[in-house]
Amino acid sequence: MLVSCLSLRSTTTLLSTLKMLTPLLLAFAVLTQSSFTAATSSVTWLQPQRSAIVKLSTPGYPSKEGAGQHAIILKFELSADNKTLLLDGTPFLPLQNYYIPPRISAYHVPDDIKKDAIIAIAESRTAGKESIRGQRLELDYDRLVEGDPTGGPPYYNHKPTLRFRLMGLGSDGADTLLDPQKQDIVQVSMRDQNEGGWSNDAASSYTIDDIELLPAEKVYAELSTSLGDHMGPEADQEKECTRKNWKCPDEGVYEAGSPYRTPYRFIWRKRYDQYGRIGSLRHAFVEQWEISKQKVYNDPRNSALVALGVLLATVLAIVSGLKSRAQRAAAAKEPTKKHWTEKEAEKAARKADKAAQKAEAKEGEKHEQVEDEEEEEEDSEDEDAAWMSEMAAQSGEVQMTVDETSNLIDLMSDEEGDLDAAAAIPADKALSIEPKKKKKNSNKRVAFKAETEE
Structure with a gap:
């Protein structure tokens, strides 16, 4: 009986101890999980104000075999000269060519990926590759910019802001359209350290002040009131693009009061290729130009003719340049020579006139002298x-x-x-x-x- 009492007392004590430790264990587990697992749509800074990794959750993307929720990894960083914001190594603000938006792809990862794995992926380490699911996904995206540094004049956009939203994902030829209201918006705020000059000045140098993840509903509500022509996803309406239109621009892109406007905001991969907006007159012109160049380069005869034409053009240019140079040199000397000749002629004429006048005067004096001598001689003869x-x-x-x-x-x-x-x-x-x-x-x-x- 004594043994039974002792066993009962020990069990009661153990249960009491477990009850006390349970909250501590749960708190430790939560802390441990939070330290190794990234929150949904998180930002991980690699270098303050220069580079960061954004894990962007993709609600609505179909899961296979119970793989759980998905996300993509986006790397935002400044170029080496601090003049351009890069997205996965591609110039994204400002763009190199506004008529041909860049094609972006991203790593596909599980939504509960750990931060260590995110950093490993950014640094291209083997440990990070284990968390990557399949191949990179092609992105359809909404690129909305406020204060584009090249949008002027006047060029005083020293605090550009990028708003990036996923619209769809593509893999193995299959395109998945995402619900725009469920996608978070990545907002990247930049600042030019050379605020004393123009925003397109060669001395411009940017820093990344902040990267935020905001709900689409809130962002579009603010945009519709503060940025004039900027609109929400309802502005993306598929319109027929024909050669009657030079570039077929998107609606809801332009900043209020900006005369230089980015033509495209909603970048669907099926609407663009390497020549620009498919169906536009500009696209047809650029495509034909590129095809013509390829035909010339690929055909040896055409290449020889082109080379000969270039050679002849070069020779003609050199000859023409030499001839023009000689003509310019002659033209530069002729006025001086002509001026000098006229001056000398005037001098000679004046000298000739003076000499003639002197000769006439001498001749007159001589004639008068001869006449005087003749008269004197006649008088002398009469006297004699x-x-x-x-x-x-x-x-x-x-x-x-x-x-x-x-x-x-x-x-x-x-x-x-x-x-x-x-x-x-x-x-x-x-x-x-x-x-x-x-x-x-x-x-x-x-x-x-x-x-x-x-």
Whole structure:
């Protein structure tokens, strides 16, 4: 009986101890589970303000063989130069080409994946691969941006915000449409550290201020009132896209007051290919252009013709450039040369005029001098003739008139040096004249002596 009492007392004590330990054990289990299992749609930072892993739950995606709920892994990070937000290594804000939205795929994982496995997947370690289910899933997504840094002018969007929502998943050729109201929205808030310049400046440098997971209902309710033209998922309406429209843009994309608008927000994989929006005129143009280039490159003959054409074009460009350069050089020299010639011609003309004037003046002076000399010579001859007649009369020799004496003097100064005294003396009186042989000099008098023959 004593043994029975002791056993009963021990059992009672053990039960009491278990009752006391149960809450502690449950709390420990909860803490342990929370430390190793990520919550639904969680954010795991890899590097503060630079990179993070988002585990995004996908309610409505069908489970196979009781595999439980599913999720996808998205890695948001800044580029090395801090100018672009990358999604799984693809430029996502701003886009490289707004007409060709990027195709995004993501790892498919269980919704209860642990954080250690998430980090292992991000770091491409083997431990993380064990948690991946099958192949990567192709994503249909809603990309909505507020304050795109390239959306201007004016370029003052220094705090861009990205809102990302899943619309569908594709695997093995099968597409699954998700309920838009049940999907969480990933909101990434960025900030430009170079707020003093333009948002599209080369000096821009971004940080990731925050990454939040928000319910779609709340986000779209705020968007419909604060961002003007931005609308909820009801804006995604399938419209016929034909070549009558250049790019077939989406509705509900544009920011209020922004003249530069992103044409596409709802990115369905079936609507786009490597040439852009299928069915649009732009798509047809780009496709034909690419096909033409491929035909040229793939056909050796066409390639040879293209190479020859490029060579000829290069040669012509070089020749044309050299010719243009020579023409420019000649044109640059001609004005100077022409100006110099005209200047010299003007100088020469002025010199010629001065020389002509001087020559005319000298000629006039010479002519006047000759006339003066002739007049003086005539006067001198008359004086000489008168003097000779007077001297002859005084000496008793043959008297001659002044005219006869002048004629005699003219005969004596003849260029040939001949003397015909008879022409100056009357025929009834013969004279014997002996002229003095002297050199002709118009400035000197001619002396002679006439003797009468008896």
